[in-house]
Amino acid sequence: MTDQRDLPHSPGPAGGWGSLKGIARIFGESWSSPASLATLGQLNKPKGVMCVSCAWPKPANYAAFEFCENGAKATLWELTSARSTPAFWADERHTVTALRDWADHDLEKTGRLTHPLRYDAASDRYVEVTWDEAFAGIGAALKPLEPNDAVFYASGHAGLEASYLYALLARAFGTNNLPQSSNMCHETTSVGLTKVIGSPVGTIVWDDLAKADAFFFFGQNPGTNSPRFLHPLKEAKERGAKIVTFNPIIEQGLVSFVDPQSPAAMLTGKATKISDQYHQLKAGGDIAVLLGMCKCVVEADDAATTAGQAEIIDHAFVAEHTTGFDAFIAQCRAADWAEIAHESGLTEAAIRDAAQVYIEAERVIGVYGMGLTQHAHGSLNVAMLVNLLLLRGNIGRPGAGCCPVRGHSNVQGQRTVGIAEKAHLVPLDTIDALFDITSPRDDGMNIVEATEGLFAGKVRAFVCLGGNLLRAVPDQQRLEQAWGAQDLTVMVSTKLNRSHLFPGKQAYILPCLGRYEIDAQAGGNQVVTTEDSFSMINGSVGKRAPVSDSVKSELAIVTGIAKAAVAPNDKLRWDDWTADYGLVRDLIERTYPEDFRDYNARMFEPGGFYRGNGAHQRIWKTESGKAVFTTPGALNSVGFQDAPGRYRLMTIRSNDQFNTTIYGYSDRFHGIEGTRDVVLMNPDDIAEAGLHEGQMVRMITDTDDGVDRQLGGLKLTGYRLPRGTIASYYPECNVLVPIGLHDDLSKTPASKSVPVRIVADSV
Incomplete structure (x- = not known):
C-alpha cells in the first residue's frame, strides 16, 4: 500500500500571496484597465456592485476589500479590454465549424461581445x-x-428584475x-430540504456564523467556490470553534488559510489551520458516514439515560418539532459498523471521532x-444531514442550522x-390577475427533461438567458448533435462560448451588459438586485461605461423578445418596465408580499434585507407541519453497484475557473499546472489496474444504455484519493455523464459519482 501522506495535493495554503498572484495574472491576461481596480473596491458593498461570482453573503460590517x-478574477475577466466585434467573423479562419477546435479559454479571450449577431x-x-431585426426574427x-x-433557460447571473420578467414572458407565451442552472447543482437542495424541513434553501443567517461551536463540511470547497467564507471560518477557529470536513479529495481551503487582508499573516506566512479533522470518504459514502454519526449520538444518549445523566438528544425539540424519530433511531441502533465502514471508506474510530x-x-x-x-441519491444525502442536525435541535436557533452554499450570484434568487x-x-393566480393572462398549470421541463426532449426532437427552440448550456449539461456530445436540429437558438451572452458553435436553423447571439456597467434607461441608471445563499437581497449599481x-x-x-413573441396586452407594459426597474420591483412585491415588503426602500441595507425563512423560525412548511426524520433505504448514494475495474468518477473544479468559465491552467490548490487533461487516481488503484503514472488513458462510461461515452487524451496522475474514487475536471467530463444518471427526487445530474472504466489510450 502506498503511503498517501507522501503524495502532494497542493503546494501551499489557500489565500496568501498565491491568491494575489492569481489575481495579478488575470489582470494582465485580460488586459483590464487600471480603473477596473476601483470596481474591485466597490464589490459587495451598499450602492456598489454585488459580485457576479458566487452567492456567498455580504456582511453588514464589510471590510475595505470585500x-x-x-x-476578483470574475470581475477582471468581464472587464477585459478585448472586444469580439463583428469583424472577428470576417477572418477566413473563424468559421463556426473551425472554432469548435478552440479551447474554451481561447474563445473567452476573444473578449466582450459588442453587437447582436x-x-x-x-x-x-x-x-x-x-436589435430590431434580431427581435423580429426571434418572434x-x-x-x-x-x-x-420552446424552452426558456436561465443561468444564475441575471438580476431579480430581469428574471421576474423572463418568467412572465414564458408564461405569457x-x-x-x-429550467435553470440550479437543475444541475442545487435542485437537490430545493427539493430535498423542502421535503424534510419545508424550506428550499438554507436556514442560517450571517450572525449564526459567529455563534457556532462547530462546522461540519460535506462536499463543499470554500477555497475555490466561496473563498470569502474562509474569513468567518478563520475567526471561528480563533475563538475555539471546531471544523470537521468530509470530502473524498483534499481541498486546500479547508486545510489552511493565510488571510490576504492581514499584513502580519502576509509578512510571516502564518496560516490558520481550518479543519480539526479531515476525513477522505469514498465518493458517495456520505449516507453511511451520517448514519454512523447519528448512531453514535443515539448510543451516547442511551448511555446517558441509563446513567441518569443529561440527555444528548434534544428530546423536547424532537417531540415538539419532528416526526419519524422512532423509526430512524431504531435503524441507527440496528446499523452494522462493518457495513458503515465498508460503504463510507472510513473506520469506525474516525466516524466516532467526528461524532x-x-x-x-x-x-x-x-x-x-x-x-x-x-448523486443518484443526493436528496437522501441532504435528508441524512438534516437527521443529524435535528437530533440535537440544530436547526432554527442561533448559531445552528443548515448551510448549502450556492455557486452562482443569483441562482437562488431567480x-x-x-x-x-x-x-x-x-x-x-396572483400573476394572472396582475397581467390578465392565463398561465399554464401543467409542470414544465427541467433541464434533464428538456435535454431528453432535444434528443427526441420534441424541443424546437431554446432561449438561454446567460450561461454556456452545451458545456454545462451532461451527455455533451449527444447534446451538441441535437442542438443544431432546432428551429431556433438564442443565447444572451457577454463573451463567446462553446454553446454558440452549434447553432440552430436560426440562431442569435445577443450581447448584454455586465453588472458592473451603467444600465442607462429612460429613467436613468438602473439598479439590479440579487439574492445570496442566506436569502438576503442586495442592490447593485453599475458605474463602468458599457462595453459598446x-x-x-x-x-x-x-x-424586446417579449414584445416580439407575445400578443399585445395593455397590462404587459414592457416599455415602461424597461424604462424603470423600480416598477418591476413593485410587481415582485405585489406577487410575493411576504418576502419583498418595502422592496425599493430596503435594497441598499448593509448586508442586504432578509426575505425570511420559515425553518429559521422553526416553522415547518412540510406536509406534516413538522421537520421529518428520514429512514435511509441505502447506505451509499451512487445508484450503481461496485465491480472490478469500475471506478466512481467525481468531477472537480480548478482554482482557475468559475462554473464553465476557464480563466487559465493553474490549479494550485490541486497541484496541477499547465493542463486540465488529467485523471487523478490512488497509486494502488493504478498499480492494480496494470497502468502507470504519467500514462495517457481514456475513461469510458460503464453503463448499459447503449450509448458510447468516452474521453481520452488524459494523463494518469497519482493522487491522494480513497481507493475506487477517481477525479477529473468539469465541464470536460460532462461527455461521460449520462443524462439519465441523476438524483431520483430532483433529477440533478449525478456528476460526483459516475461509473467509469479506465483503459490505456492509443492516442
Missing part, C-alpha cells in the same frame, strides 16, 4: 444584425410553435418550460455543496421570483 480571488449558414459565420420563429416546444465533536458542540452548522447534491418549471411553486453602444441590459433583451 472580495476574494475568485470574485445572427448565424448565416451559407458562410458558416455569425453576421451583425440590428417570427417562436410564434408558430406550440408553447411547450404559454409554457412553464423554465464526538458533534456531541460536545452546543451549536452546529452543517455546510454542504455539490459533493452532497450531485427561483424566488418565478423561474421555476414546477407550477405549484409559483403564485400563478450596441449592447443591451438583460432586462431590455427580455422585454
Whole structure:
C-alpha cells in the first residue's frame, strides 16, 4: 500500500500571496484597465456592485476589500479590454465549424461581445444584425410553435428584475418550460430540504456564523467556490470553534488559510489551520458516514439515560418539532459498523471521532455543496444531514442550522421570483390577475427533461438567458448533435462560448451588459438586485461605461423578445418596465408580499434585507407541519453497484475557473499546472489496474444504455484519493455523464459519482 501522506495535493495554503498572484495574472491576461481596480473596491458593498461570482453573503460590517480571488478574477475577466466585434467573423479562419477546435479559454479571450449577431449558414459565420431585426426574427420563429416546444433557460447571473420578467414572458407565451442552472447543482437542495424541513434553501443567517461551536463540511470547497467564507471560518477557529470536513479529495481551503487582508499573516506566512479533522470518504459514502454519526449520538444518549445523566438528544425539540424519530433511531441502533465502514471508506474510530465533536458542540452548522447534491441519491444525502442536525435541535436557533452554499450570484434568487418549471411553486393566480393572462398549470421541463426532449426532437427552440448550456449539461456530445436540429437558438451572452458553435436553423447571439456597467434607461441608471445563499437581497449599481453602444441590459433583451413573441396586452407594459426597474420591483412585491415588503426602500441595507425563512423560525412548511426524520433505504448514494475495474468518477473544479468559465491552467490548490487533461487516481488503484503514472488513458462510461461515452487524451496522475474514487475536471467530463444518471427526487445530474472504466489510450 502506498503511503498517501507522501503524495502532494497542493503546494501551499489557500489565500496568501498565491491568491494575489492569481489575481495579478488575470489582470494582465485580460488586459483590464487600471480603473477596473476601483470596481474591485466597490464589490459587495451598499450602492456598489454585488459580485457576479458566487452567492456567498455580504456582511453588514464589510471590510475595505470585500472580495476574494475568485470574485476578483470574475470581475477582471468581464472587464477585459478585448472586444469580439463583428469583424472577428470576417477572418477566413473563424468559421463556426473551425472554432469548435478552440479551447474554451481561447474563445473567452476573444473578449466582450459588442453587437447582436445572427448565424448565416451559407458562410458558416455569425453576421451583425440590428436589435430590431434580431427581435423580429426571434418572434417570427417562436410564434408558430406550440408553447411547450420552446424552452426558456436561465443561468444564475441575471438580476431579480430581469428574471421576474423572463418568467412572465414564458408564461405569457404559454409554457412553464423554465429550467435553470440550479437543475444541475442545487435542485437537490430545493427539493430535498423542502421535503424534510419545508424550506428550499438554507436556514442560517450571517450572525449564526459567529455563534457556532462547530462546522461540519460535506462536499463543499470554500477555497475555490466561496473563498470569502474562509474569513468567518478563520475567526471561528480563533475563538475555539471546531471544523470537521468530509470530502473524498483534499481541498486546500479547508486545510489552511493565510488571510490576504492581514499584513502580519502576509509578512510571516502564518496560516490558520481550518479543519480539526479531515476525513477522505469514498465518493458517495456520505449516507453511511451520517448514519454512523447519528448512531453514535443515539448510543451516547442511551448511555446517558441509563446513567441518569443529561440527555444528548434534544428530546423536547424532537417531540415538539419532528416526526419519524422512532423509526430512524431504531435503524441507527440496528446499523452494522462493518457495513458503515465498508460503504463510507472510513473506520469506525474516525466516524466516532467526528461524532464526538458533534456531541460536545452546543451549536452546529452543517455546510454542504455539490459533493452532497450531485448523486443518484443526493436528496437522501441532504435528508441524512438534516437527521443529524435535528437530533440535537440544530436547526432554527442561533448559531445552528443548515448551510448549502450556492455557486452562482443569483441562482437562488431567480427561483424566488418565478423561474421555476414546477407550477405549484409559483403564485400563478396572483400573476394572472396582475397581467390578465392565463398561465399554464401543467409542470414544465427541467433541464434533464428538456435535454431528453432535444434528443427526441420534441424541443424546437431554446432561449438561454446567460450561461454556456452545451458545456454545462451532461451527455455533451449527444447534446451538441441535437442542438443544431432546432428551429431556433438564442443565447444572451457577454463573451463567446462553446454553446454558440452549434447553432440552430436560426440562431442569435445577443450581447448584454455586465453588472458592473451603467444600465442607462429612460429613467436613468438602473439598479439590479440579487439574492445570496442566506436569502438576503442586495442592490447593485453599475458605474463602468458599457462595453459598446450596441449592447443591451438583460432586462431590455427580455422585454424586446417579449414584445416580439407575445400578443399585445395593455397590462404587459414592457416599455415602461424597461424604462424603470423600480416598477418591476413593485410587481415582485405585489406577487410575493411576504418576502419583498418595502422592496425599493430596503435594497441598499448593509448586508442586504432578509426575505425570511420559515425553518429559521422553526416553522415547518412540510406536509406534516413538522421537520421529518428520514429512514435511509441505502447506505451509499451512487445508484450503481461496485465491480472490478469500475471506478466512481467525481468531477472537480480548478482554482482557475468559475462554473464553465476557464480563466487559465493553474490549479494550485490541486497541484496541477499547465493542463486540465488529467485523471487523478490512488497509486494502488493504478498499480492494480496494470497502468502507470504519467500514462495517457481514456475513461469510458460503464453503463448499459447503449450509448458510447468516452474521453481520452488524459494523463494518469497519482493522487491522494480513497481507493475506487477517481477525479477529473468539469465541464470536460460532462461527455461521460449520462443524462439519465441523476438524483431520483430532483433529477440533478449525478456528476460526483459516475461509473467509469479506465483503459490505456492509443492516442
